[in-house]
Amino acid sequence: MSAQILDGKATAAEIKSDLATRVAALKERGFAPGLGTILVGEDPGSQKYVAGKHRDCAEVGLASIQRELPATATQEEIEAVVRELNEDPACTGYIVQLPLPKGIDENRVLELMDPAKDADGLHPTNLGRLVLNEPAPLPCTPNGIIQLLRRHGVEIKGAEVVVVGRGVTIGRPMPLLLTRRSENATVTQCHTGTKDLSAHLRRADIVIAAAGVPHLIKPEDVKPGAAVLDVGVSRNEEGRIVGDVHPGVAEVAGWISPNPGGVGPMTRALLLVNVVEAAERAAAAAAH
Numbered sequence: 001m002s003a004q005i006l007d008g009k010a011t012a013a014e015i016k017s018d019l020a021t022r023v024a025a026l027k028e029r030g031f032a033p034g035l036g037t038i039l040v041g042e043d044p045g046s047q048k049y050v051a052g053k054h055r056d057c058a059e060v061g062l063a064s065i066q067r068e069l070p071a072t073a074t075q076e077e078i079e080a081v082v083r084e085l086n087e088d089p090a091c092t093g094y095i096v097q098l099p100l101p102k103g104i105d106e107n108r109v110l111e112l113m114d115p116a117k118d119a120d121g122l123h124p125t126n127l128g129r130l131v132l133n134e135p136a137p138l139p140c141t142p143n144g145i146i147q148l149l150r151r152h153g154v155e156i157k158g159a160e161v162v163v164v165g166r167g168v169t170i171g172r173p174m175p176l177l178l179t180r181r182s183e184n185a186t187v188t189q190c191h192t193g194t195k196d197l198s199a200h201l202r203r204a205d206i207v208i209a210a211a212g213v214p215h216l217i218k219p220e221d222v223k224p225g226a227a228v229l230d231v232g233v234s235r236n237e238e239g240r241i242v243g244d245v246h247p248g249v250a251e252v253a254g255w256i257s258p259n260p261g262g263v264g265p266m267t268r269a270l271l272l273v274n275v276v277e278a279a280e281r282a283a284a285a286a287a288h
């Protein structure tokens, strides 16, 4: 068997094309949404992701506002930029690129953001709204994974899903999205403390691998026909991405997301969705 591809690049392109039409409609009504980014330090991966977010903005017609600080920036200097974007009317949504340099209290920075401008859905208020089933911007990677599965016709309802990882951007929020009534999946969350990861994986209809451990998921761990999403980003000596999923898994799985070209482009597209949806809500509120 050779798995079908969950093509994130093509799916993200479809989403962006729809967003371009919606942004043009907002502009005609006098609303010009803009995405802000705060990047601290010179991590090449983070620089690349942020550059990609601004390219996407240009593609769909969103304004973009970039703030860059050196790796030596203090907590106070970063918080000053957060306050500035909270007040800037041209910036209708923004993100703080993670991770922040060592020594910076990431949670304090996220908590200082205006939740109404939180384009990542990672502010504690918005994560709380998600828990309470209230409308909120959804965390971009988990939402990107759901959209990727839906658009390829992979059945989520009733599926046994194993999420490997418990980080703030993917592992923690992923089960919250999957267990909403609209998805109705049954989720097992695995992590470094899980005793027999392989036993959990072999039962899964859908595997979401976000551990950051190169080739952690082997062909013998995967149930034949399962959908396997690789969100792991490690780099080899040449700087190339090595995912959490061993290439041999493609011979066993029914569906597989390439890495790169799978979940990454979806993360970026769903970020734009959050910005456009917030602007559409503001436009609707102004009309009443």
Ligand SMILES: Nc1nc2c(c(=O)[nH]1)N[C@@H](CN(C=O)c1ccc(C(=O)N[C@@H](CCC(=O)O)C(=O)O)cc1)CN2
Pocket: 045, 048, 049, 052, 095, 096, 097, 098, 099, 120, 140, 141, 169, 241, 259, 260, 261, 262, 263, 264, 265, 267, 268
């Ligand atoms: N504030 C946030 N920080 C981080 C997030 C996040 O969602 N919000 N997630 C990751 C990084 N990330 C988004 O910021 C991200 C990761 C990967 C990609 C992407 O398009 N990857 C390409 C490959 C690019 C490459 O060659 O390196 C792909 O998968 O095809 C976009 C965004 C951590 N930080």
